[in-house]
Amino acid sequence: MKIVSSKGEIRREIAKRRPGAKVALVPTMGYLHEGHLALVDRARERADVVVLSIFVNPLQFGAGEDLERYPRDLERDAALARARDVDLIFAPSALEMYPHGEPAVQVAPLRLADTLCGASRPGHFQGMLTVVAKLFQIVQPDVAIFGQKDFQQAVLIQRMVDDLDIPVEIEVAPIVREGDGLALSSRNVYLSPEERLEALALPRALEAACAAFAEGERDAERLKGRAHQVLERTPALRLQYLELVDRATLDALSEAGPGAVLAIAAHVGRTRLIDNVILR
Ligand code: AMP
DSSP: OEEEOSHHHHHHHHHHHOTTOOEEEEEEOSSOOHHHHHHHHHHHHHOSEEEEEEOOOGGGOOTTSSTTTSOOOHHHHHHHHHHTTOSEEEOOOHHHHOTTSSOSSOOOOOGGGSSHHHHHSTTHHHHHHHHHHHHHHHHOOSEEEEEGGGHHHHHHHHHHHHHTTOOOEEEEEOOOBOTTSOBOOGGGGGOOHHHHHHTTHHHHHHHHHHHHHHTTOOBHHHHHHHHHHHHTTOTTEEEEEEEEEETTTOOBOSBOOTTEEEEEEEEETTEEEEEEEEOO
16 A cells, blocks of 8 residues: 555556556545445445545635644554555645645535535535545546435535536445444544533434334424434534435425435534434
8 A cells, every 4th residue: 555645646656557447536534434444445346446535625624613623643544544455545735735725716516505514514515526526636536435424525526526527436335333323423533421422312313213214204394303302302412403305406305205314413512413314
């Protein structure tokens, strides 16, 4: 496994391996956990060359968000990636990615970024799409693997690729959870032991709605009501949204059909957590 930090070098390394080889890209912000590594495993199954990018993208963090304190440990990440058979880590600096400072031309999502996480994080998805578009240009992967954990992100990336005719296949892999149900996230390290317990309200609220769906409930308000009953037991949790939406258009639904997504975001202390479940 090789770790490179310049765009020129990653292009050269991929070009050396490319003839006849299929390339998969797994974009991350690092501080790897089993959720990221499941994407790597999937990439390994799908391609001959697995490229993992690690970049805490300043462009997608808003004022007052956690850009400075976001956990970073390249040595630890490299050891985990090597053990999962990654071929190349691309870990550029902000200067390498944005030599002119803030890019004058960016990828701006329209309506799909107005809801859910986009509503409370203005500019976040524009920053995310811009860096993902750049990574696609630099690596030119045949396939890129993203997690269902960041469900709105995955929808926006699929639409960017469709709408801008970017020749890459997008695959979305399921959410990896701790044994008790909490979705793995690099941000979980921020949680105190007490907050870690409070955070369980997110998956438990989603589970309660899923159980109601499995019993035949389809009404969105009543499904969300089941989730709210669970959330009310954890008053320390500050709910940002709980929405039942269409998995492609992100439109709010009044009835749950197959493939509807129930998505949640909440603050536990200073930490913002997200989770979601596809109702099947
Ligand atoms: P991040 O480093 O948080 O930007 O995440 C990088 C990629 O890993 C994104 O595609 C995320 O959706 C995905 N990811 C993060 N957490 C999980 C998880 N618990 N299960 C599956 N994928 C995840």
